[in-house]
Amino acid sequence: MPNNEKAMQPEDLTRLFVERSNAGDAAGVAALYAEDAVMAYPPGQQIVGRAAIQALWESVLAHAPKFQPEPPLPTLISRDLALTATPPRDGAGARAQVAQRQADGSWLRLLDQPEFITLQ
Helix, strand or coil, X not given: CCCCCCECCCCHHHHHHHHHHHCCCHHHXXXXXXXXXXXXXXXXXXXXXXXXHHHXXXXXXXXXXXXXXXXXXXXXXXXXXXXEEECCCCCCCEEXXXXXXXXXXXXXXXXXXXXXXXXX
């Protein structure tokens, strides 16, 4: 049964991402992104659009990785944009996303930087 829960707070996006990824639901993960979203993955490259993001996650989730929730850093919200971030459990860098409030009040990821490399 697909998870159709909408992110009603920007922080919900990370929780839903973990739940859907661990369930192997690439379409559900892609549904967390705006149609014209941009994801910086793999590092140094960009994937543009929900369909391309879904194709990426179909490939990644085929290997059945398990994701753990990461504690969020404080969210910054200005009008209909939110900046969310989490420090990865391994302490290497950070993850950051820009979410956009939709007409129904829910939030979708617009920009996703899943990995920042810490420079020494």
